[in-house]
Amino acid sequence: MEPINEINSVITPLNQKNVDTDQIISKEFLKRIERTGFGKYLFYHWRFDANGEPIKNFVLNDERYKGSTILVAHDNFGCGSSREHAPWSILDYGFRVVIAPSFADIFYNNCMKNGILPIKLSVDEVEALLSKEVYTVSVNLEAQTVTGADGVVYSFDIDPYQKKMLLNGWDEISLTFQYEDKIKAYEEKVAQA
Amino acid sequence: MAKTIIEKIWDEHIVYEEEGKPDLLYIDLHLIHEVTSPQAFEGLRLNNRKVRRPDLCYATMDHNVPTRNREQIKDVIARKQISTLQQNCEEFGVPLANMDHPDQGIVHIIGPELGLTQPGKTIVCGDSHTSTHGAFGAIAFGIGTSEVEHVLSTQTLWQAKPKTMQIKVTGELGFGVAAKDIILAIISKFGIDMGTGYIVEYTGEAIRKLSMEERMTICNMSIEAGARAGLISPDETTVEFLRGREHVPSGEAFEREAARWLALATDEGAAYDKTVEISTDEIEPFVTWGTNPSMGSGVSQSIPFTSDFVEASDKQAHEKALAYMGLEQGMPLEDIAITNVFIGSCTNARLSDLRTAANVIAGRKVHPTVKAIVVPGSQTVKKQAEQEGIDQVFLEAGFEWRESGCSMCLAMNDDVVPAGEHCASTSNRNFEGRQGAGSKTHLMSPAMAAAAAIEGHIVDIRKFGLVNV
Numbered sequence: 001m002e003p004i005n006e007i008n009s010v011i012t013p014l015n016q017k018n019v020d021t022d023q024i025i026s027k028e029f030l031k032r033i034e035r036t037g038f039g040k041y042l043f044y045h046w047r048f049d050a051n052g053e054p055i056k057n058f059v060l061n062d063e064r065y066k067g068s069t070i071l072v073a074h075d076n077f078g079c080g081s082s083r084e085h086a087p088w089s090i091l092d093y094g095f096r097v098v099i100a101p102s103f104a105d106i107f108y109n110n111c112m113k114n115g116i117l118p119i120k121l122s123v124d125e126v127e128a129l130l131s132k133e134v135y136t137v138s139v140n141l142e143a144q145t146v147t148g149a150d151g152v153v154y155s156f157d158i159d160p161y162q163k164k165m166l167l168n169g170w171d172e173i174s175l176t177f178q179y180e181d182k183i184k185a186y187e188e189k190v191a192q193a
Numbered sequence: 194m195a196k197t198i199i200e201k202i203w204d205e206h207i208v209y210e211e212e213g214k215p216d217l218l219y220i221d222l223h224l225i226h227e228v229t230s231p232q233a234f235e236g237l238r239l240n241n242r243k244v245r246r247p248d249l250c251y252a253t254m255d256h257n258v259p260t261r262n263r264e265q266i267k268d269v270i271a272r273k274q275i276s277t278l279q280q281n282c283e284e285f286g287v288p289l290a291n292m293d294h295p296d297q298g299i300v301h302i303i304g305p306e307l308g309l310t311q312p313g314k315t316i317v318c319g320d321s322h323t324s325t326h327g328a329f330g331a332i333a334f335g336i337g338t339s340e341v342e343h344v345l346s347t348q349t350l351w352q353a354k355p356k357t358m359q360i361k362v363t364g365e366l367g368f369g370v371a372a373k374d375i376i377l378a379i380i381s382k383f384g385i386d387m388g389t390g391y392i393v394e395y396t397g398e399a400i401r402k403l404s405m406e407e408r409m410t411i412c413n414m415s416i417e418a419g420a421r422a423g424l425i426s427p428d429e430t431t432v433e434f435l436r437g438r439e440h441v442p443s444g445e446a447f448e449r450e451a452a453r454w455l456a457l458a459t460d461e462g463a464a465y466d467k468t469v470e471i472s473t474d475e476i477e478p479f480v481t482w483g484t485n486p487s488m489g490s491g492v493s494q495s496i497p498f499t500s501d502f503v504e505a506s507d508k509q510a511h512e513k514a515l516a517y518m519g520l521e522q523g524m525p526l527e528d529i530a531i532t533n534v535f536i537g538s539c540t541n542a543r544l545s546d547l548r549t550a551a552n553v554i555a556g557r558k559v560h561p562t563v564k565a566i567v568v569p570g571s572q573t574v575k576k577q578a579e580q581e582g583i584d585q586v587f588l589e590a591g592f593e594w595r596e597s598g599c600s601m602c603l604a605m606n607d608d609v610v611p612a613g614e615h616c617a618s619t620s621n622r623n624f625e626g627r628q629g630a631g632s633k634t635h636l637m638s639p640a641m642a643a644a645a646a647i648e649g650h651i652v653d654i655r656k657f658g659l660v661n662v
Contacts, residue, residue, distance in 0.1 A: 016509075018386075018485055020624045022624040022626060023624065023626075027604060030228050030256075030605065031228070031268070031273075033274055033277050034232065034235075035232045045626050050631075074506055075506070076385060079386065079419065080321065080624060082229065082320055082321040084229065084232075084319075084338040102386060102389060105389055105419070105421050110337035110339065113339035161215060161351075173342065173343050176343065177346075177347070179209050182208050183348065186219055187348075
C-alpha cells in the first residue's frame, strides 16, 4: 500500500452519524473481482437519483469540495458489513483520510490495510470541523496532528504499530512471514496436544 | 485467576506477543465465500504465495447465488464471481461446497451444521455475521479481504486484544418472545455502537435456556451492536448439538473433546471490562421502524417522536430515517402495511425458524397484497424441511419455496424488494436500500414475519390466536 504522512486538503463535511457500509458501497457493486474501480460507486444512492443524475445537495456533488482528500463524518462511521469494498471505494474516489469521533472496528482495520488514515477526534472537534463552510486542513501522521488553515491544531491518538505500518506502507503478510518459526512451533505444539 | 472464556480462548491462540504490538493470533477455521475472497486469492497469485493450511479452510457460495434456476445466472459479473471461487478453490486446494453440492448454504449456517464450528476455536470469515459461530463458545469475527489474504497466507492475524463485555439477560421469556426479540431489544436499548472495541459474552438464565439455533440468532447480530464477536459459554446443549456431526470426532475422542469444551466456560467470579443487564420484562416481540437495527420498538408501541431524542444528531438521524421509510412519528407499529415478506438469512433460516413460521401460517393464506418467500439457510435445512412437509405448508399458504442462499437479506441476486415497498424480514440489517434500492425493511422474528404475511401488516404475534409459537 502507498505510505501516508502529510495530507493537505479542503475537508468534505458529511454531517451524519452511523454511516453504514451499505451506503458507502451498495451491494450491486460488490460483484467485481478487482480491488480497483469502485470510486465511481462511492455513496452511489446518495450521490445519484434513480436516473443516474447527480443529486445537487449531496456533499460529494458540491463543486467546492472537488478534489478533496479528507472526509469528515459523525460517530460510528463504517458500521455494518466487513466488505473491504467500502475503503476501496473511498480510496479509489480519492480520499486518503477519514475523520470521525468513532469508527466501526472492521472498517477501521480495513482502512489501515489500504493506506487510508482513520482519525478519531472528539465529538466537539468534529462538530467544529463540520460547522466550517469551506475549510482546509493539513494532516500530519508523524506528528499526529490536524492543523486548520486558521491555525487551530487538533491532536489525535493512533496505535504505534498501525502508525508505523501506514507511514511505511508495509505489506503485512511479508512482515508476518518473518514469524514463520513461531507459527510452525505453535502448530507443532497443537499437533502434540 | 478466574478467567472469562474470551481470555481463555485468546490466550491459547497467541503465536507471538510483544509489548507495543498486537498479538499474532492463530486461526483454527477460515470460512470463505465468493464475494470477499477473489481479490485475496489474486493477491496470493501476484505474490507467488500459497494457502498455508487449506485443511483449515472451507468455502461455499451463498451471497449472490440464485434461489431458483440455479443453472442460469443472468448477471454476467455475478457468474464470473462464482466461477472464480470454483477456480480458486481448485487451484489452491481449498474444500468447497459449490452451488450443486448437498452441503451448500449460507456460510454461517453450514459451519455449525457440518460440525466445523466448535467451542474454543478462533474462526474468521470475510463477513461480519461470522459472530454467529460464537454461539458455540468460539471467538468468531468478520474480517476484510486483506485479512482474508493474510489468513490464507499465514493462518494468523495480528489482533489487538479487545475488551470484554458481559450482557446478562435475566428472567424468563414471555409467550411469543423469540431469540430475535432479545437481540433486537438489546441493540435498541444500548445502541448500535455499544459493542465497539469489545467481545461480548451473553449470560443469564434466559440465554442458558435457549437452543443452539436460538443462540446463533443472538450471536449473529452482535455486529449490529458494533461488537465484532459475541459468544456464549458452552454447556450440555452445545455438546449435544455437536454430537455425531461430520467434522467432530466420535466415541471416546468426542467425550474428551466435550470435557475440554465445557472447561472453557467462564470461571465463577471472572471479571469483565463492562457488564450490562436487561430483564426479559423489558422484552416483547420487537419490530424495527427505522434504518438501522437500533431503531426498533416492542410491537405494542408506536414510532417515537423526534422530540423524544435529546442530541441534535439523533433528532436529525430520526427524521432522516422516517423520511426514508415514509412513516410518521407516533404511528402505531401494527398499522404499518407490509407487501413483502422474507423468511431467510444467516440470522433466521435454520430448521427451527422454518418450523415456527410454518406453525403460524398453517391452514392460512398469504394476504393478497403480499409477496412472500422462504429461503432455507442451507440445502440440508431445505431437505429436512421437505421431509417434514414444511415446504407444503408454505406453498399451500402462498409462499414461494426457494433454494438456499443469502438472497433477499442483501439482494445481490434477483431477490429484491421493489423500491418504496415495505418488507417484513427475518434478516439482520435494515439499512437504506439493503434489500434493494428504495426498499424499506422491518426486522422481526420468523413468527412475526409469518403473521405479517397473513395479515398484510405488522401484527403482534401474541394476539394471533396461537398456542405454541
